[in-house]
Amino acid sequence: MSDSIIAQAVDDTLVGVRASIERHMPASPYRTYWAWLFSDANPRLDDWIKLSGLYQLVVLTVKLYRETVGDDGLPSFVTGCIPVNIYQLYEIVSDNMALGLATHSFDVPEVRAELLLRFNDAAQTSLREDTYLAEAMLSPYREQASQVSLFMSSLSPHKHVSFLDLYMAHHPDADRDAIEFGGWNALVANIRSCVDTARHISPHPLGDLVREGFIRRYGAVSTLLDSDGPLGIDRSLQVGTDTILVAPILGYMIAATDFAAADQSGIPNTIRSV
Numbered sequence: 001m002s003d004s005i006i007a008q009a010v011d012d013t014l015v016g017v018r019a020s021i022e023r024h025m026p027a028s029p030y031r032t033y034w035a036w037l038f039s040d041a042n043p044r045l046d047d048w049i050k051l052s053g054l055y056q057l058v059v060l061t062v063k064l065y066r067e068t069v070g071d072d073g074l075p076s077f078v079t080g081c082i083p084v085n086i087y088q089l090y091e092i093v094s095d096n097m098a099l100g101l102a103t104h105s106f107d108v109p110e111v112r113a114e115l116l117l118r119f120n121d122a123a124q125t126s127l128r129e130d131t132y133l134a135e136a137m138l139s140p141y142r143e144q145a146s147q148v149s150l151f152m153s154s155l156s157p158h159k160h161v162s163f164l165d166l167y168m169a170h171h172p173d174a175d176r177d178a179i180e181f182g183g184w185n186a187l188v189a190n191i192r193s194c195v196d197t198a199r200h201i202s203p204h205p206l207g208d209l210v211r212e213g214f215i216r217r218y219g220a221v222s223t224l225l226d227s228d229g230p231l232g233i234d235r236s237l238q239v240g241t242d243t244i245l246v247a248p249i250l251g252y253m254i255a256a257t258d259f260a261a262a263d264q265s266g267i268p269n270t271i272r273s274v
Contacts, residue, residue, distance in 0.1 A: 005066075009058045009078045010049065014038060016082035017054065017089065024090075024192040026135055029175045030182030033167055044166065051159055053092045057085045065253065069260045077260035083197045084252045090190035091245075094119065096153040097183065098221075112153075113225050115144045115187075120218040120225075123191045127198060127215045134191035138184065145184035153183065197252070204255035213248025 017038050025031040037048050049055045061081050062074070069077040097112055122137040138145075151160040168174060198211040220242035241247070 005071075005074065006059055006062060008075075009062050010055060012075075012078055013054060013058050013082050013085055014049070017086055020086045020189070020193055024189040024196070026185050026188055028182055028185045029178040030185040033164075033174070033179045033182075034186075036167060036171075037163065041170075042163075042166075044163070048163060051156065051163075052089060054085070054089055057088055061085060061253075065257060069257050073257075073260040077256055080200075080256040080259050081253070083193070083200045084249065084256075087190070087193045087197045088249075090186060090193050093150070093153075093183065093186040094190050096150075096155070097148060098225075111144050111147050115141055115148065117222055117225055118144075119187050119191070120222040123194060123218040124215050126191050126195050127211055127218075130195065130199070132192060132195060134188045134195075138188055138191075142184050145187065146181045148183055149180055150183045150186070151180055201252050201255050204258060206251040206255045210248045210251045210255070213242075213245065213251060216242040217245050217248065 018035065021031060021035050021038065025034065036042055037045075037052070038054075039045070042048055058078075061078065065077060066074055094116070098116055118141050119138065122134055125131070125137065126134050151157045151164075154160050164176065164179060167179075168176060194214055198207070198214060201207050201210050220239045223239050224243065
């Protein structure tokens with residue numbers, strides 16, 4: 001696979017991420033930090049793109065679907081996939097908050113669990129009502145979120161600390177704690193980007209399936225968090241399938257290939273990047 005194809009897809013997705021941070025994330029030291037991380041001002045931008053998961057998401061998208069859409073349709077397809085890949089980027093942050101809950105390996109597991117339950121509730125409501133009010137719905141839980149370190153909520157805490165150290169070296173007056181414990185802002189952005197992702201794909205016949213799949217995903221995670229014991233084989237299979245976003249992501253990708261093909265046929269593409 002040509003490196004130039006991957007590089008262009010990464011660059012296009014970066015443009016979308018930068019716009020998403022401005023559009024979806026509440027104004028805060030955390031948003032300022034994220035904007036810097038994904039900007040050319042970050043001297044380790046290439047390293048961050050890989051640590052954040054953006055690079056892997058883009059490569060997976062191109063490798064899995066290049067043969068399906070063809071080289072001519074690939075640019076349109078990658079553009080159509082920008083919203084869902086940005087959404088999955090935020091999902092990595094919220095998923096990380098659940099790390100260690102089963103073993104209570106963090107100092108505030110009950111706070112994490114309650115915060116994620118309320119996040120799941122807000123996500124489901126936002127999707128059902130197609131509303132952009134995630135910030136208002138999550139506002140009562142800012143204090144809970146401020147007790148959770150985003151660095152300890154990752155698979156590579158020391159690498160995340162190194163990026164914040166680098167940022168602080170360039171911005172010594174920045175509020176370090178507001179950044180490390182600013183995950184509430186990422187949760188709001190996560191829900192807003194999910195709502196926008198569902199909106200982007202809604203003109204397609206699979207649009208309802210995608211939206212319902214997102215709703216089921218958050219309901220399934222709450223089921224796991226609230227469960228006091230084994231769910232049984234059938235229920236576990238259903239919850240597991242819903243949790244890993246199989247249906248909505250595949251549905252979105254199928255729709256995106258259709259829209260890419262429509263572009264090649266001269267039919268306007270109704271999916272737009274963020």
